[in-house]
Amino acid sequence: MNAAGAHAAWLHPRLAAQVIRPRRDGRAEIALRVEGLTDPRQLLRLDERLHALPGVTRVAIDARAQRARIVWNADRLALPQLLDAFAAEQCSARPLRREHIDDARSTEATDALKRLLVAGMCAMQVMTYAFVMYIGVVDFVDFTTRGLFRWLSLLTTAPVVAYSAQPFLAGAWREVRTRRLGVNLTVSLAVLLTFGASVWSTVRGEGEVYFDSVSMFVFLLLAARHVELRARHASGALGEAAQDATPLLAERRRADGSLETVPALELVPGDRVRIAEGGTVPADGVLESDAVEVDEALLSGESRPRRRQRGERLVSGSVVLGSPAELRVEHSGEDTAAARLGRLAGRARLARPGDDAADREATRFVLRVLVLTVLTALAWLWFDRARAFDAAVAVLVVACPCAFALTRPAAVTRALAVLAGRGVLVTEPAALDRLARVDYALFDKTGTLTTPWLEPDAIEPLREGQAPTRALRLAAALGRESTHPLAAALAAAWTGDTPPVQGLKVTATAGIGAEVEGRALRLGRPDFALAPSGRAVPDGADGTLVLADIHGPLAAFHISEAPRADASATLQALREDGVVTVLASGDTRARVATVARALGIGHWAARQSPADKLALLQLARTQGKVTLAVGDGSNDAPALAGADVSAVLASGTDLAQAHADLLLARGRLHGLLQARRVARQLAHVVAQGRRWSLAYNLLAVPFAAAGLVPPWLAAIGMSASSLAVVLNGLRVGRGTTDPALRA
Template identity: 70%
Template sequence: MSAHAAWAHPQLAAQVLRARRDGRSEVALRVEPLHSAQQVLRLEQRIQALPGVQRVAIDAPARRARVVWDPQRTPLPALLDAFAAARCAARPLQHDSLGDARSREAHDALKRMLVAGMFAMQVMTYAFVMYVGAVDFVDFTTRGLFRWLSLLSTAPVVFYSAVPFYAGALRELRERRLGVNLPVALAVLLVFFASTYATVAGRGEIYFDSVSMFVFLLLGGRYLELRARHRSDALGDAAIDATPLLAERRRADGGLETVAAIELLAGDRVHVAEGATIPADGRLESAQALVDEAWLSGESRPVRRRRGEPLVAGSVLLAGPAELLVERSGDATAAARLGALATRARQARDALPQGHDRDAGRFVGRVLLLTALTALGWLLVDPSRAFASSVAVLVVACPCAFALTLPATLARALGVLAQRGVLVTDGAALEPLARADYALFDKTGTLTLPRLPDDAVEPLRGDDREQVLQWAAALAHESAHPLARALAAAAARQGPAPRAEAVQVVAGAGIRGELDGRALRLGHAGFALAGGVLPDGAADTLLLADADGAIAAFHLDEAARGDAAATVAALRADGIAPAVASGDAAARVGTLAGRLGIADWHARQTPADKLARLQAAHARGHVTLAVGDGINDAPLLAGADVSAALAGGTGVAQAQADLLLLDGRLHGLVDARAIARQVRRVVAQSRRWSLGYNLFAIPFAAFGLVPPWLAGIGMSLSSLAVVLNALRVGRSDAARRPALPA
C-alpha cells in the first residue's frame, strides 16, 4: 500500500484541495529542502510529466510547491508518491490564501509600476518637444497636439498607477496623521487637473511629465520594498507548517485510524511512528522516547522523555514508536502559542512611531502650510493667479527629493551589505540599528557551533578512525544541519570525502544513502539503527550504521564561533552592551559567557523569559538588538527594535528577523552597524539639501516665476544630487567602524 494512501479519503483531501472553476484542483505542499536550481528544475519536469498536471510552481526558500492538476487522472496519493520518488518528500498543507494574497499584491504592484514607467517615458518624449519649443519656436498647433498627447498618456498613470497613494492618503487621514502619501496624492491630482485645464483652455503651464515620472519613481521604490517583505514572509512559511495535518488515533478496540490532527481532543490516544512529527501536545504513555525539540529549546541535542513527561507538537520522534495522550491540539499547542507570542511582540514594536514617519509628518505639514499661505496671499492680491501659484509650489516643494532620499540611500546600503553577506529584509531596521545600545544573544547556533574534537570519533567494529570519518562525511556533505556540517568539516581536514549515492535527508533524524553499494545511515541512534539495540551511551551521539548495526559513534560538543569574541568586543567598543539568554544549562552558558567576556548572562530561559528580559531593557530606555537562529527565538526577534538571524537558522527566526547573516559569520553585525550609521548621516545630508532646495525654489514658485521646464530641471537635479550622495554609502565607512580585534 502507498505510504500516502490515507490522502485518498475524501474528508482528508477536502482539507488541502481547492477546487477551481475549470474543474481542476490546486494543492499547496511542503517539500524537503532543495539545495540547487538543478534539483528544482528536475522536480518540476518530473511532476509536470504526470497525467493531468497543468502547472507546477516551486518556491525553494519557503520549501513550498503548488500544483494545479486533475485529480481524476492522477490521484493525490499518486502525486505525493511522485514527489517521494524524486527524493523530495512532500506533505499537503491546509488550504489558505496567504500565498495567493502575496502573489496578487506583488502582481498588482508590478503592473502599476510598469504602466507608470511605460507612459512616463512617452510623456517625457512629448515634454522634450515642448521644452525645445521654449528655446526654438514651435507653432501653437504642434504644441497643442503634444499637450493633448501628454494628457492622454498621463491619465493611466494618474487613475491607475497612482491609486495606492490615494488609498494611503485616505488611511492617513482616518488615522489623523501626516505621511508622505497625502502630499503625493494632493500634488498628483491637483497638478494633473490643473494641467488638464491648461490643455483644454490652451493657455497656462502643464506638468504632466513631472507627475508621471514622480509616480513611477515612487512606485519603483515601493515595489522593491514589497519584494523584500514578501521574501521575509516566505521564509516563515515553512515554519508555519511544523505541525502535521494527519495523526494515527487509537480506537476503543485498540486499532488505529488516520484522522485530521485538528480533530484530536484531550484524552485521545495517538500512535507516533519513529521519525514522525508529534501532532499535538500531550503526555508520553510509552516507557521512553528520544525526541528532537530543537525548534522549541534551540538545543541541537536530542531529549530523552520517559512515561508521564510532556511531548510538544512539532517535535520529531527520533526513537520510537511512542504512544501519546493528547492534552492540547490545534491553536492551543505550544507551537501555536509561540507563534502568537511572536506576532504580538512584532505588533507591539510596529505600533511605535518610527523616526522616518515623524520626519515625514513634519515635512508634509510644512509643505501644506506653504501651499496654503501661497494660495491665501494670491487670493488677497490677484485671485486669478492663486490656483496656478499654489500648484507650482506643490510641484516644486512636493517631496520628490525628500521621498527619494531614504529609498535611494537604502538601496545603496542594502546592495553594499548584500556584498558583505548581510541581507536586510526590512530597510527601516537600519535606523534603530544605528542607535542600538543593548544586544541580547541566543547561545546555541548563534554564538556557538557544534564541533567534532580529534578524539571524539569512536569506531565500534575496529575500523580505522579516519576511514569511518570519511564514510560519515560522504553522507554529511548532503545536509545543511549544523551537526552534519561539523562532521564534514572535521573530515575535510583529512582530504576530500567519497561521494555517496541515493542520499536522502530525513528531517530531525538523519541521513541515509549508499556508498559503494553499501546502505549507510547517519544520525541519532534511533534512526541510524532503525529500531535496533542502542549501544551504551549512544543516545546523545551521532551514529554511523549499516544493515549489521553501528559502525562508529561521533561525540560532538560545541565551541564558540570563530568570530564571536571579536564581534562581541567590536560591538561593545561601539557602545552596545552585550548579554546572553539561553535555554541551555547554566554551566555551559556561564562558560561561554566567560570566554566572550559577557557578564550579563542567563540560563534556562524560555521564549517568554527572553522576550520579557528584552522588554525590560527597552523599558529602561535601551534601543535593543536581538540575535538568534531558532524557532524559540522568534518572539525575541519580533519584539526587538532591530533583530538579526543567521541564514542557517530556522524559517521562523528568519521570518521575524530584520537582518540575515548569509555567510553564517557574526561580524556582519559590525558591518551592518557601520553602514546603518553612515546611512543616517547621508540621509540627514540629503534632507538638508532638499530643505535648502525648497527654501530657494519655493519663493520663485510662489510668485509664478518657475516655468514647467525649469521645475522639471530643478526636480531632476535635486533627485540626482540625492542619488549621487547615496552612492557614498559603503565607501568611507571602513575608517569609521571599529576594527575587529585580531
C-alpha cells in the same frame, strides 16, 4: 489511481480544508513540498503526467525551492489521486497549509509594475509634446499648433493621474482619515491641483500647463517605490517557507489496536497515537511506551536530546529519536505548545513599538509645503487675484516632495543590495533604522554562538588496541558524508585524508552506515551503531557518538560545544560600540555559564523559556533600550518577533526565519557588524538627502511664489534634484567593509 491508497487520509474534509484553497473561479489550488525531484527528465515527465490528469488547469513546479502549485477542478479529481501522480514519478509530495498559497506579493509586484509602465510610456510621450511647446519660448509656434499639443498632453497625462497615481491618492485618503499627514497627501495635492490647473489652462487656451511635470513626477516616484518593493520581496523570500512545527497527519490507534491515519486536527484528549522513529510529535500528551529520547531543541532550546520516561509529557513539534513511541493525547490543534508558541510570537510582533521618526519628519515636511502654498495664494490674492492660483500651483510643483520621497527608497535599495552581497539578507528594511540605534543585544546559545566540537581528549577507545587517531580517521570518513552538526564536528576534527566510502546508507536521526576499507562500519547513536552486533555500551553523556563494526564498539566520541569562530570578535565589537550583550538559553546553567565565560559575556540566564526571553527584552525596552535579538530555533521566535530588530543564522528554523528582520545567509555572526555599519551610513545619507531637499525648497520656492518659475524650469529642477538624491544614495556601503571581517 486508487484514492483509497496511501494518500486516502487526505479525503478527510477537515484535513483537506487545511491545505486546499478554493478560488473565485470555482477551482481548487494547493501548494506542495516536493522531494526527490532532481532529474530534468523526471521534471518533464511529472509535468506531463499532471497535465494529463482530469481537471488540472495549471501546474507550476519550482525544483530548486522544492515547491509545486497546482490548480484543478476538485469535482473531477480527488487530492489523493493528485498525490499519487507525484509518487508514481518517485518524488513524494507533501501538502502545505493553505496559508502558504500567498499571491499577495505577486499581485502587489505585478500591480506596481503595470502602473510604472503606464506612467513611463505616458511621461515619455508628454515630454515629446512639451518639447514642442518649450521651443515656442524662443521660436514662434502658432497658437493652433500649441493648443493641439496641449490637448494631446492632457489626453496622455490623464491615464497617469487616473491609474498610475492611484497608490498615492489612496494613501492620501488614508492619511486624511487617520489624521496623520504624510508624503502621500502632498504628492496627491501636487498631482491633482497641478493637473487640474493645467486642464483649466488648456480649456481656456491661455495660462501655463504642467502636464510634463505631473507625468514625470508620478513616474519617478513609482520607479523608486518599485525598486524598493522588488528588493524587499527578494530579501523576504527566504522567510516565506515558515511552517507550523506540528504535522498535519497522525497515526491513531483504534479500539482493536490497529492504526488509522487521521488529521492531527481531529485528535482529542484520550486518543492514543503512535509516533514512528524520527517522527514529529503531533500533539501534547503523556508517553505511554518505554523510555525514548526526544529532540526538543526547536521548542525548549536544549542543545542535546532529552530522555523521557513512561508517564512524562511530550510536546508537539519535538522529534522522537531511536525507537517508536506511544502517546496519550492531552492537547491538540490550537491548544498545543507549538501553537501557543506561534501565537506568542505573533503577539510579540504586534506589540513591537513602531518607529515613527520618519512619519514625524514627513508630517513636518507636508505642513511646511501646505503653509507655503496657502501663504503664496493669500499674498497673490492681495496683490493680483488673477495670478493667485497659478502661483500656488507653482509652489506645489517646485516644492513637491520628489527629492524628499526619493531619498529613502534610493538609499534603502542600495543598502539592501550591499548587504545581500555581504551575506546579510534584510527582510524588513525599516529595521535598518532601528539597527543603527541598538544598544541591547540578546543572544541565544546553541546554534547561534556555539557549534558542536570534538576535543582531542574526548575520544574514548572501546576495544583493546584501538588507537584514538585511527578511530577518528574512520569516523571522519563517515562524518563527511553527512550534514548533521555532530557528524560535521567529527569531520572537522580530522585534518588528514580519509579513505573512500562505499555503500553509504543514512538513517535519519540515528546515524550512518557504510563500508570503509573493507569493513562494515556504523557511526551514530549507541543503539544504532551497536544494533548489528547485539552488544551494549553504557549510556554516555549527551552528544556521544559511537563507531562500531559487526563485532562491537570501536570508540566513543564525546562531542561538546565550542564558540563560533567569529562569535568572540563580534560580541567584543558590539560591546566596544556601546551595546550591552546578554546570553539567554534554555540549556543548563553549567553549560550556559561555560559559554558566557569563554565569550566574555557578563549578563547571562539559563533555563529560559521562550516567554522568559521575551520578558528580558520587554524589561530592557522599559529601560529605554533599543533591542536586538539573535537566535536560530523556533523557541527563539517570540523573542525575535518582540525585539526592535531580529537576526537569524541561515541554519535557523523556518519559524525563526519567518520572524527575523535580518538573515545571516553565510551563517557568520560578523554580518551583524556589517549590517550595523551600513545601517548607520544609511541614516546619514537619508538625513543628508533630506537636508538637500530642504535647501532646494528654500532656494526655489521664493522664485515660484514670485511667479518666476515657468513649467520647463520646474521640470528641470525636479529632475535635477531627484537625480542628485539617487546618486547620493549610491554612496551607501562605501567604506563600511572591515577587511578583518570580510567573508
